[in-house]
Amino acid sequence: MSAFDKIIGYASVKKELKQISDTLKNREAYDKLGVSAPKGLLLYGEPGVGKSLMAIAVIQESGRKVFCCRKDSPNGDFIKKIKATFDEAMQNAPSIVYLDDMDKFANGDERHPDAEEYVTVQSCIDEAKDTQVFVLATVNNMRCLPVSLRRAGRFDRTIRVAAPHGEDAVKIIAYYLKSKRFVDGVDPAVIAKIMDGRSCAELETVINEAGLYAGYERAESITMDHFLKACLRTVFHIVYDDRSDFEDEPDDCSRRLSDPDHTISQVIYHEAGHAVVSEVLCPESVTLVSACCTSGDVGGFTSYYNDNSKTSLYWEKSRIIGSLGGIAAIEQKFGISDLGCERDLDQAFDRVRDLIVQTCTSGFRFHNNNYSNSERLMSEQEQAVAAEVEKYYRKAKEILSANWEFFEKIAVALAQKKLLSTVDIQKIKSECKIIPVAV
Numbered sequence: 001m002s003a004f005d006k007i008i009g010y011a012s013v014k015k016e017l018k019q020i021s022d023t024l025k026n027r028e029a030y031d032k033l034g035v036s037a038p039k040g041l042l043l044y045g046e047p048g049v050g051k052s053l054m055a056i057a058v059i060q061e062s063g064r065k066v067f068c069c070r071k072d073s074p075n076g077d078f079i080k081k082i083k084a085t086f087d088e089a090m091q092n093a094p095s096i097v098y099l100d101d102m103d104k105f106a107n108g109d110e111r112h113p114d115a116e117e118y119v120t121v122q123s124c125i126d127e128a129k130d131t132q133v134f135v136l137a138t139v140n141n142m143r144c145l146p147v148s149l150r151r152a153g154r155f156d157r158t159i160r161v162a163a164p165h166g167e168d169a170v171k172i173i174a175y176y177l178k179s180k181r182f183v184d185g186v187d188p189a190v191i192a193k194i195m196d197g198r199s200c201a202e203l204e205t206v207i208n209e210a211g212l213y214a215g216y217e218r219a220e221s222i223t224m225d226h227f228l229k230a231c232l233r234t235v236f237h238i239v240y241d242d243r244s245d246f247e248d249e250p251d252d253c254s255r256r257l258s259d260p261d262h263t264i265s266q267v268i269y270h271e272a273g274h275a276v277v278s279e280v281l282c283p284e285s286v287t288l289v290s291a292c293c294t295s296g297d298v299g300g301f302t303s304y305y306n307d308n309s310k311t312s313l314y315w316e317k318s319r320i321i322g323s324l325g326g327i328a329a330i331e332q333k334f335g336i337s338d339l340g341c342e343r344d345l346d347q348a349f350d351r352v353r354d355l356i357v358q359t360c361t362s363g364f365r366f367h368n369n370n371y372s373n374s375e376r377l378m379s380e381q382e383q384a385v386a387a388e389v390e391k392y393y394r395k396a397k398e399i400l401s402a403n404w405e406f407f408e409k410i411a412v413a414l415a416q417k418k419l420l421s422t423v424d425i426q427k428i429k430s431e432c433k434i435i436p437v438a439v
């Protein structure tokens with residue numbers, strides 16, 4: 001088994017890593033051609049995406065001795081440690097210097113391009129230039145590093161490691177599920193959509209957390225509901241409180257939908273509005289709808305997945321209309337204005353402004369350029385933005401009216417369960433007649 005087999009997915013990154021480790025292991029093949037092997041590799045990306053796992057695979061496959069350096073001592077001592085690591089690596093060449101989380105070498109998260117630590121790393125790399133020392137670094141935040149350190153000749157290869165997406169995420173989830181006792185029918189593809197954009201470390205944690213919920217209940221196996229609760233807790237930082245507003249007595253569902261001051265019903269219908277408008281415009285895009293509140297707060301959320309089957313302009317417009325779906329739902333259902341929906345409005349205005357000013361969807365005259373950045377232009381832009389938002393708002397109301405049955409059923413389900421996954425939404429959708437609306 002190759003060390004690279006531990007890396008699930010990431011085919012193109014893996015291919016590049018294999019090539020690099022080949023240049024370290026089989027130098028003669030490259031020497032014969034008169035080429036010099038890369039001197040360094042920088043792996044960068046969000047925490048938890050697998051940079052260390054990949055670096056270790058390269059090290060193991062290279063067969064070289066490794067000398068590792070991590071920030072674990074005060075500044076003065078640490079400078080000495082950096083120098084000692086490079087010295088040892090040079091004495092033991094061919095070897096690898098592994099600088100893990102190099103952006104943490106200087107203090108804090110801010111940019112310190114002149115920090116002594118980076119200057120030291122840079123001069124050590126230059127000193128080791130003509131030796132068989134390969135420098136491998138991982139970095140969470142590239143902006144912390146001085147540009148000179150990142151340049152070719154020091155780190156010849158730079159690879160971005162992004163959070164897993166699509167098929168890669170499905171494979172990683174399936175891998176983590178393999179060792180757990182999940183009920184049949186838990187589909188890695190469904191989990192992958194819900195967790196899109198999350199790191200491997202988060203995927204691993206959420207799946208394990210689902211198991212903890214199941215264990216605490218002494219359940220025989222882990223269900224999708226356990227997973228959803230874990231997801232809510234770990235990803236959205238909301239505790240699924242079984243005892244909160246949602247006591248599970250049969251009559252409670254209708255009480256929640258018609259509470260006199262609309263506190264709970266507004267949350268439910270608001271989220272149902274987002275979900276219905278988004279689902280009608282982009283089928284299977286809604287991954288989670290929640291009427292759960294963060295501690296003490298009233299509120300819910302709806303999250304989305306973009307499978308890229310629509311053009312990006314259509315997706316943008318759908319997201320704008322979807323974000324107005326909550327406010328539209330409250331007006332249509334209760335005939336009142338939705339309070340506390342500033343975030344939805346901000347989102348709609350920001351996205352519309354981008355379309356008008358940057359993409360020029362309403363004409364080139366609204367484009368900002370160096371010569372016409374006047375107050376008059378700005379005021380015209382803002383008028384155009386407000387008119388567009390009004391137009392999208394009418395569209396949201398049209399979609400809800402045309403799909404009222406779907407809207408009411410989502411609200412009832414949300415009142416019963418307070419957390420709906422894409423599976424629940426698709427089931428409800430299949431029981432309703434869906435009327436598409438052109439945008």
Ligand SMILES: Nc1ncnc2c1ncn2[C@@H]1O[C@H](COP(=O)(O)OP(=O)(O)O)[C@@H](O)[C@H]1O
Pocket residue numbers: 006007008009010045046047048049050051052053054138172200201204
């Ligand atoms: N592609 C992957 N396949 C399998 N497990 C992975 C993958 N990427 C990351 N992991 C796991 O996720 C966790 C975090 O990975 P790590 O390499 O420490 O991330 P980083 O160094 O980017 O912070 C580890 O348990 C690691 O084994």
Ligand SMILES: [Mg+2]
Pocket residue numbers: 051052053100101138
């Ligand atoms: Mg790491």
